[in-house]
Amino acid sequence: MESLKRLTPFIAVAAQLQPADMGMLAAAGFRSVINNRPDGEEQGQPGSAELAAAAQANGLEYYHLPVVSGQIGDADVSAFNALLTQARGPLLAFCRSGTRSTSLWALSEAHHLDPQVLLSTAGEHGYDLSGLAPRLQQRWQQAPLPQAQSASTPTQRYDVVVVGGGAAGCAVTASLFKRNPELRIAVIEPREQHYYQPGWTLVGAGVFDRARTERPMARCIPHGAHWIHAAVAGFEPEQQRVVLEDGNRISYRALVVCPGLSLHWDGIEGLRETLGKNGVTSNYQFELAPYTWQQVQNLREGRALFTQPAMPIKCAGAPQKAMYLSCDWWLKQAVLAQIDVEFCSAGAVLFGVAAFVPPLMQYVERYGAQLNFNTDLIAVDGHARRAWFRQTDANGESRTIEKTFDFLHAVPPQRAPEFIRQSPLAGADGWLEADHETLRHPRFGNVFSLGDVCAAPNAKTAAAVRKQAPVVAENVLALLAGRGPQAIYDGYGSCPLTVERGKVVLAEFGYGGKLLPTFPLDPTVPRRLAWDLKVKMMPGIYFDLMLRGREWLAEPRHLPHQPLAVEAPAACDFDKEQK
Numbered sequence: 001m002e003s004l005k006r007l008t009p010f011i012a013v014a015a016q017l018q019p020a021d022m023g024m025l026a027a028a029g030f031r032s033v034i035n036n037r038p039d040g041e042e043q044g045q046p047g048s049a050e051l052a053a054a055a056q057a058n059g060l061e062y063y064h065l066p067v068v069s070g071q072i073g074d075a076d077v078s079a080f081n082a083l084l085t086q087a088r089g090p091l092l093a094f095c096r097s098g099t100r101s102t103s104l105w106a107l108s109e110a111h112h113l114d115p116q117v118l119l120s121t122a123g124e125h126g127y128d129l130s131g132l133a134p135r136l137q138q139r140w141q142q143a144p145l146p147q148a149q150s151a152s153t154p155t156q157r158y159d160v161v162v163v164g165g166g167a168a169g170c171a172v173t174a175s176l177f178k179r180n181p182e183l184r185i186a187v188i189e190p191r192e193q194h195y196y197q198p199g200w201t202l203v204g205a206g207v208f209d210r211a212r213t214e215r216p217m218a219r220c221i222p223h224g225a226h227w228i229h230a231a232v233a234g235f236e237p238e239q240q241r242v243v244l245e246d247g248n249r250i251s252y253r254a255l256v257v258c259p260g261l262s263l264h265w266d267g268i269e270g271l272r273e274t275l276g277k278n279g280v281t282s283n284y285q286f287e288l289a290p291y292t293w294q295q296v297q298n299l300r301e302g303r304a305l306f307t308q309p310a311m312p313i314k315c316a317g318a319p320q321k322a323m324y325l326s327c328d329w330w331l332k333q334a335v336l337a338q339i340d341v342e343f344c345s346a347g348a349v350l351f352g353v354a355a356f357v358p359p360l361m362q363y364v365e366r367y368g369a370q371l372n373f374n375t376d377l378i379a380v381d382g383h384a385r386r387a388w389f390r391q392t393d394a395n396g397e398s399r400t401i402e403k404t405f406d407f408l409h410a411v412p413p414q415r416a417p418e419f420i421r422q423s424p425l426a427g428a429d430g431w432l433e434a435d436h437e438t439l440r441h442p443r444f445g446n447v448f449s450l451g452d453v454c455a456a457p458n459a460k461t462a463a464a465v466r467k468q469a470p471v472v473a474e475n476v477l478a479l480l481a482g483r484g485p486q487a488i489y490d491g492y493g494s495c496p497l498t499v500e501r502g503k504v505v506l507a508e509f510g511y512g513g514k515l516l517p518t519f520p521l522d523p524t525v526p527r528r529l530a531w532d533l534k535v536k537m538m539p540g541i542y543f544d545l546m547l548r549g550r551e552w553l554a555e556p557r558h559l560p561h562q563p564l565a566v567e568a569p570a571a572c573d574f575d576k577e578q579k
Helices: 020-028 050-059 073-085 099-109 115-124 128-142 169-181 197-203 289-298 318-332 356-366 462-480 528-548 571-578
Strands: 012-013 034-035 059-064 091-094 157-163 185-188 193-195 214-216 227-228 230-235 243-245 249-257 302-308 338-344 370-372 375-381 387-392 398-404 407-409 447-449 493-500 503-509
Touching: 012 099, 012 197, 034 050, 073 099, 091 099, 099 115, 099 128, 115 128, 157 169, 157 462, 169 185, 169 462, 169 528, 185 249, 197 289, 197 318, 197 493, 197 528, 230 249, 249 462, 289 318, 289 407, 302 318, 302 398, 318 338, 318 356, 318 398, 318 407, 318 493, 338 375, 356 493, 356 503, 447 462, 462 493, 462 528, 493 528, 503 528
Parallel strands: 012 091, 034 059, 034 091, 157 185, 157 249, 185 227, 249 447, 302 338, 302 407, 338 370
Antiparallel strands: 193 214, 230 243, 243 249, 375 387, 387 398, 493 503
């Protein structure tokens, strides 16, 4: 189908379809079709009823939203946006040429996407929407933003309280609203900015500009949620309340805890004082990633140290990705031979899933990097350019070794935030307890968690959140309806290992290291396709799909129906307490 143009991984547009095209669309993975043409617009045009029958015969959802060419009204845009939320994706919208459908898409997205991005995307696919520029700009400027509530707001009770407005908090809130837009949901988040953290490795390699990874929090928290602009101090799960830093309490029927993790910079003596100077940097901090790139470009000779702390950490491949991309740059600049590269890891292996170690070792050898396992960074003197490591031998005996450096990419130890570690929701290791499949707390039945703070033994990545959010959303709604959780999480995580500019080993795996590749290709082979996915598509998938409840390739598996073990407060009790 030559006219088909993919605007995002979620939506494509096309010129007029024929009933015979529906089978091809279903085979290509589409799940819904939107027809934007009125019947009888031109001679020979197939009718909507005929197209609907063909779509349904091929397992596709079919929607008819007729819009007169050149007369797209605000009501049309609202209706199209509602279909984007309602329809199963990926979906395809069509009209006579595709322009009308593309215009509806752009206008429906203008409340949260920069008009220039929309115009550029449309232009890349052959649609000139420059005439819509004033209207797109108006919708962008007038878009209603979630209103931040002061921490001094009187105590309120919600259907669902979500702690954290990062990837996990926004994604699960959007997934909840996708299933029930009438829910009363509060998101508690103290930060003003939202970050696409997987992009910081690319900022540190000169591939991304830092601004591409940052958006105002108000544009990321899903519309309809009450944003409580405050920090959490603790939990009272027996009373179903969250305690805010000023002492106020927020009550809930169901609680979702996903505040991310904390970077323990002070866990390495002297590190905090020298970050951002003396050649010491870290892609784990937004402000430092550009400094990484500056230092990589400036280094022409000497010793470069890359470190990795003990697990668990967010994106376990990020420490070595920094090494690969730096070495690739030095190799292309013909200076790598003058640089001694060392990777010092507190762990005992290069990567936790054995299938991906051989291809990674090929790059370690290509770059001439020395691997030092069981070697944990414990102290840094940036001014003297010295670092100290605790090295443990096969017998478990440790000694302290000293290394000089000209460049140090340090990754700090990581742990759950203090208000989680000190709470009754935490396990002995400080992480928030959760059943590994349902992501439900084992002791407090109306509490769920996902993201980096969750104690489930999966990779702490944004890709994991993409699969966890629908699981938690379905299980929360089951709980509120008086049923047991049925959606299950298989431990899916993804680590796009950027081994060089232009190639990525797309490591996708679940619990126990089971390989879970999305594409029917050998996942251990470095590919340009995976690089394009990482660099060109993932930011859009993150901001425009995952954070908006569009669950691309993320439908959860389900258990047989089970009785509810711990009942949620009944709806009638909730209403009485409100009164």
